[in-house]
Amino acid sequence: MxxxxxxxxxxxxxxxxxxxxxxxxxxxxxxxxxxxxxxxxxxxxxxxxxxxxxxxxxxxxxxxxxxxxxxxxxxxxxxxxxxxxxxxxxxxxxxxxxxxxxxxxxxxxxxxxxxxxxxxxxxxxxxxxxxxxxxxxxxxxxxxxxxxxxxxxxxxxxxxxxxxxxxxxxxxxxxxxxxxxxxxxxxxxxxxxxxxxxxxxxxxxxxxxxxxxxxxxxxxxxxxxxxxxxRDKSTDEGTSLTEEDRSIAQLKELLGYLQHQTEVLSKKVDELNSAAKQAVANKNRVVALASLKSKKIAEASLQARYNTLASLEETAGKIQQASDNVAVVRVMEASGEALKSLNAAVGGTEGVEGVVERLREQMDTADEINTIMNEEHVVVDEGEIDDELAAIEAQEKKKEEEKVAAERKEKEDKEAEETRKRLEAVEQVKPLPEQERGVEKEVEDAADQLSRITLSSQPVPEPAH
Structure with a gap:
């Protein structure tokens, strides 16, 4: 494949x-x-x-x-x-x-x-x-x-x-x-x-x-x-690029280019310095002098780049600060317009004072109405209330007594029923007179037979009836 x-x-x-x-x-x-x-x-x-x-x-x-x-x-x-x-x-x-x-x-x-x-x-x-x-x-x-x-x-x-x-x-x-x-x-x-x-x-x-x-x-x-x-749609920056935008873009591109140049030159200075040291170690004076000379030129270029870069970075900082100021002013302006609109909506100070005054008047009227309503209260006879309470308590006491009496009667009836049932059980167990006589006769016969038993092996004849 x-x-x-x-x-x-x-x-x-x-x-x-x-x-x-x-x-x-x-x-x-x-x-x-x-x-x-x-x-x-x-x-x-x-x-x-x-x-x-x-x-x-x-x-x-x-x-x-x-x-x-x-x-x-x-x-x-x-x-x-x-x-x-x-x-x-x-x-x-x-x-x-x-x-x-x-x-x-x-x-x-x-x-x-x-x-x-x-x-x-x-x-x-x-x-x-x-x-x-x-x-x-x-x-x-x-x-x-x-x-x-x-x-x-x-x-x-x-x-x-x-x-x-x-x-x-x-x-x-x-x-x-x-x-x-x-x-x-x-x-x-x-x-x-x-x-x-x-x-x-x-x-x-x-x-x-x-x-x-x-x-x-x-x-x-x-x-x-x-x-x-x-684009930042949260702010009103317009829908097209401006000259300021193009200037910022060119400045940023130049800053990036100079930063790259400083990195290249810094690396070159280090390499030339190493080459000079190596040439001295090899006792090659010509190469060492050439490397040092190139190093000096590179350092001078590097310093110039740093100076330019510092200047551009300062300019970029001022541009950013100015841009921030513009944004702050726009926010303040928008906030001012919002406050103006809100104040107009409430009618200004005069309108608010009128609303507050009318509110106070209505609150006073409400207080007067409440006072009048409270004066027309109903007179209550305390004696009638005591009598009604006593009647209710007597009724509740009567109900309680009737309840206790009913419980007592129910308990007595239950005990009487249990006593009746025990008596009936006893009557059922007691033998009849004829049965009693038969039992006595059987006992007597058994005793008589026992009295006839002897030590001999001969059986004892049964008595004739």
């Missing part, structure tokens, strides 16, 4: 080895025969196209920095995707056609020159999409999905641009002042170029595409091709 295909197999779940035969086949006929399978293959390739571009592994011109937001579609891309086992993807042309139709891919030139947002309904279609619409209209073919040819050219991958926009928002969230939010294009590229795509740096084309997207489609920055300013 090629390097690009190997990367897809390792990172894209839809490109597992078992799926490759289907993905590399000519699955265009499945559009009507197996719509679900067609959409599954289509979705897998669309995600792969976005991933190929964002990874920076797509083929690019020799020596050129790879793009991450723009994909070059040509023969080189097909070769990079070619597999020894499955050959080239046969339906890739249909995949690109569908992506272009749905505005997932937009021609680079068209994207950069359009004045309208890509999210606007009826956004200008690319020549590729227009051609497809014409073919469908005349009924020659069922859209571009039946073509096996690649569109060719450079195409902006909208999903990648949107992902880059989110990364930029995260990277710039802490930039608050006007000075911090203003950049030249070169400074912007240096500041954010390696923060958007993890571990890689965006190309100039990527930066231009991102800035067009952020300014035109997201309206989060102001951009005129040279100067970039992150």
């Amino acid at each position: 090629s390097t690009l295909l190997t990367h897809l197999v390792e990172t894209e779940p839809s490109f597992r080895p078992q799926r490759l035969p289907a993905l590399y086949s000519d699955f265009r006929s499945q559009r009507t025969l197996n719509p679900d399978g067609y959409q599954a293959n289509l979705s897998a390739w669309r995600r792969a196209i976005s991933h190929i571009a964002f990874s920076g592994l797509a083929p690019s011109a020799k020596g050129a920095k790879p793009n991450h937001l723009v994909l070059t579609v040509d023969e080189g891309l097909l070769r990079a995707l070619e597999s020894k086992s499955y050959g080239r993807p046969l339906a890739l042309g249909a995949v690109f056609a569908e992506a272009i139709k749905d505005k997932e891919l937009i021609g680079l030139e068209e994207f950069l020159t359009s004045k309208e947002s890509v999210y606007k309904t009826g956004w200008n279609l690319s020549p590729w999409a227009v051609a497809g619409w014409a073919l469908r209209t005349v009924g020659l073919v069922d859209g571009l999905a039946r073509t096996d040819k690649l569109p060719g050219g450079e195409w902006v991958v909208l999903a990648n641009v949107e992902a880059a926009g989110k990364k930029f928002a995260e990277a710039s969230v802490d930039l608050n002042t006007r000075f911090e939010r203003t950049f030249s294009k070169a400074h912007f590229s240096k500041e954010f170029g390696d923060q958007i795509v993890s571990g890689q740096t965006m190309s100039e084309t990527d930066v231009e595409v991102l800035l067009r997207f952020l300014s035109r489609d997201k309206e989060v920055v102001l951009y005129d091709g040279a100067t970039v300013k992150i």
